Amino acid sequence: MALHLYFDLRDALLLAEHAVAAAEHVPSFTEREAGTPCPGALEWVHDHGVYLMSNGLPRLKDPDRPDANLTVYADGWNPDTDGHRYDPDLGGDDFVEHLHLTEVPTPLIDELREARAAGYEWLRLTVHADTYDVSVTRTRQHD
Template sequence: MSSVFWFKLVAVLDLAEHAVAATAHADPVDEEPTGPALLLVADDGVYFMSNGLPQPPPGPDQPAESTVRAVFAEHLGPEQPTHDGDDLLVALPLCQPGEQLIEQLRTAARTGADALVVTLLDDQLAVTAIKTPEAPHLG
């Protein structure tokens, strides 16, 4: 079964910029390389965090008990209220040789994308930046 979630690109980019600017980073997840990364977490919700240390403080729209900033998924529809399956923690490296995710996020934001779509399908993950369509003007 697959799950699709979207995130506000500007908020995710803010976390990514934090990770890139940080002088220290949390330990790598599984076999991921060291260095700046976005952490995709699926447990009681689906959200991104920075692995940069120290962590940024929670945002104004986060629950009072939050201790660090997280960007929570905006659900695409009522059929996907939560992540299906086991808890998940995936590190998305930002500055690896080749196509760097940080540059892809920056370019997407500059060219008008406003959402980051994450698709989880079994053991595969796809990340795509999109521009959400504007609502039609009625009247």
Template sequence: MIVTFDRALIERLLAHAEAASERRATLTQLFDKSLRKPGHGAREWGRQDDIDPAKIPAGLWLVGDHGIYMMSNGLPLLPSDDGQKPNLCAYAREADPAQNAGRAHDVKRQAFGGDDGCEFLEATLVRQALRQASGDTLRMTITRKPSNFWPDRPSLKSFRRRKMSDATPDTVSAGPQSRDQIWASAVAVAADSVEQLRRCDVDRVVSLVDAADRTALTGWLIARRPDLAGAVAEALSALAQEAYA
């Protein structure tokens, strides 16, 4: 699916990201131990406080939730011009809920699927696309496979939103134990251990992983915490309703 962005706004977001000395990590970048602070490499899935923000490369986040938009990964955050939102977002014209409410949700689902997602687009990739763009519009092709800026060129491929099942040997060791480590790392985003996970945080943990991995995660979680079975069911129901709303 081809979507279009305001070229000047993308240039502004990119300039902010490139000028920043520190930047935010995406969930996928939490896997990258080369971005960690010294002594914080033990966990397979790190936390934000494990990451050295000065090591994060400049770039934009391509986000799909209530619409499709890009924002800078630079710190401090770049607020909206009216000061009402902490992040200035460049919405795809076809998936902007404020300007295209009738189609925004459908376009987002066609591009990202029912789940929310975030892809990191390196600054060099975005800068190259901006140089090739004509007029005031930047075009981008988004599919559930790797996304490409328009026109399609192999060098412009971005990273696919990572699923836990896509983890490579460079990030997670092979074998049954590694899967346990992955699920424990997902829980660690909300609690120090699965034994300390609170009922109110179950939905947060479940929503972190791709839909394809939720059955495995929730089965693992219920086996260790049967008392959370009801909370798991509620979280899955809420995510299903959101996906098909």
């Protein structure tokens, strides 16, 4: 069974716009190892909860916590407000996965902008044991 993670699209788009506007980016592990440049990306993080960040440099700071990066938690996955959650599809290890924003033929940044303008509310990551899909949705499916 798939796990559906929902992120507020308005907040996720704020992170995405920062990432695509930045001149420099934090590369993924694979990009760093290969020495390839990193385009703008949303960093999907699983450690203290499940959240998104911009990979743009300088980092986008949280106005409420000046020493921290701005994060957008998946709905129900902020351990400070929702408690600790576990799902086998996320695995037992922490990770950072890059959701590249400018890859062709369909740049994710364009999809996010168009979806937000059309009234969509959520960025959804559908997670399976060995893969994931990115989509947008108007409503949140309740698990």
